[in-house]
Amino acid sequence: MTVSAHTPLLELNHICLSFDYIETLSDINLTMNEHEVVALVGDNGAGKSTLLKTIVGVYTPDTGSICLRGENVSIPNIKAASDYGIAAIFQDLSFCNNLDIAANIFLGQEKTSPFTIRNDSYMHVKAREILSRLTSPLSAFRSMEGLSTGEKQTVAIARAMLNNPDIILMDEPTASLSVIQTAQVLSYIKELRNQGKSILLVCHNLPDVFAVADRIAIMRHGKIVAIHHTQETTYEQIIAEIAGARQVNNEFINTESISVSHKLIDRYN
Numbered sequence: 347m348t349v350s351a352h353t354p355l356l357e358l359n360h361i362c363l364s365f366d367y368i369e370t371l372s373d374i375n376l377t378m379n380e381h382e383v384v385a386l387v388g389d390n391g392a393g394k395s396t397l398l399k400t401i402v403g404v405y406t407p408d409t410g411s412i413c414l415r416g417e418n419v420s421i422p423n424i425k426a427a428s429d430y431g432i433a434a435i436f437q438d439l440s441f442c443n444n445l446d447i448a449a450n451i452f453l454g455q456e457k458t459s460p461f462t463i464r465n466d467s468y469m470h471v472k473a474r475e476i477l478s479r480l481t482s483p484l485s486a487f488r489s490m491e492g493l494s495t496g497e498k499q500t501v502a503i504a505r506a507m508l509n510n511p512d513i514i515l516m517d518e519p520t521a522s523l524s525v526i527q528t529a530q531v532l533s534y535i536k537e538l539r540n541q542g543k544s545i546l547l548v549c550h551n552l553p554d555v556f557a558v559a560d561r562i563a564i565m566r567h568g569k570i571v572a573i574h575h576t577q578e579t580t581y582e583q584i585i586a587e588i589a590g591a592r593q594v595n596n597e598f599i600n601t602e603s604i605s606v607s608h609k610l611i612d613r614y615n
C-alpha cells in the first residue's frame with residue numbers, strides 16, 4: 347500500500363473485545379496522526395485502559411484490525427508493540443528505588459558491554475539525552491528514592507521514550523499530581539508532540555485534556571460515541587457525551603441518567 351500524507355499513523359478498525367462474554371470494547375474505530383495528541387475520555391469502566399492495553403498487545407481483539415502507516419499489523423505483546431514503535435505508560439508505575447534514574451529508565455533493557463557487564467556510562471549518557479529532549483532538569487544520577495510523584499511520572503515518560511517510539515499511550519499521567527507537576531507533565535506531552543510523536547492520552551481531568559489535546563474521543567460503555575476537534579467543542583458537550591446526553595434545541599437532555607450528568611458537571615465546575 348502507498349503511504350500518502352493522509353495515511354494515519356495508527357488506525358483502529360472495528361475493534362471488539364469481550365471478557366467472559368461481556369463486550370468491553372465494541373466496534374472501536376480511531377485514527378491517530380503524527381504530531382497529534384488524542385485524548386480518550388469517559389467515565390470509570392468505559393473501556394479506556396482496556397483499549398490502550400489492546401493496542402499494545404496485552405489483550406488480543408476478538409475482531410477488528412490495527413494498521414500502522416496503512417499496513418495491517420498483529421501485535422501479540424508489549425515487546426512487539428515496542429518493535430512497531432508504540433510505547434505505553436500505565437497507571438501502576440513500577441520502579442526500583444535502590445537504583446538511580448538512568449537504571450530505572452533502562453529497567454529490563456539494560457545495555458551491556460562485552461562479558462555482559464552493565465554499561466553504566468552508556469546508560470547515563472542516553473538517559474541524560476532523553477531527559478534533556480523532554481526539557482526535564484532531572485539528573486540521571488539521582489536515586490529514585492525520594493522522587494516526587496511528578497518526578498516519577500517524568501522517569502516513566504523518559505522510559506517510554508527509550509526506544510524512540512512514534513506513538514506513546516499514556517494512562518492518566520496527571521492523576522494525583524500537584525498543579526505544578528501537572529503543568530510539567532503537560533509541557534512534556536506538548537514537547538513530544540512538537541517532536542512529531544503521536545500521543546493517546548487517557549485522562550479524567552478535562553482542563554488537562556483541553557490544554558493539550560488536538561482531538562477528544564469520548565468512550566461510553568465500550569464504544570467511542572464521539573470524536574471532536576478540541577477547538578470545536580466545549581466542556582459541556584464532552585461532559586454530556588460522557589454521561590450519555592443528547593442535544594435537543596441547544597440543551598443537553600440526558601437519556602441515561604440526569605443525575606450522572608449533573609454529578610459530572612458539578613465535578614468539573
Ligand SMILES: Nc1ncnc2c1ncn2[C@@H]1O[C@H](COP(=O)(O)OP(=O)(O)OP(=O)(O)O)[C@@H](O)[C@H]1O
Pocket residue numbers: 365370388389390391392393394395396397
Ligand atoms: N482482565 C479483565 N477481565 C475482565 N474484565 C475486565 C478486565 N479488564 C477490564 N475489565 C472490565 O472492563 C471494563 C472496562 O475497564 P477499563 O479499566 O478499561 O475502564 P476505564 O475506562 O479505563 O475505567 P477507569 O477510568 O476506572 O480506569 C470494566 O467493566 C472492567 O471491569
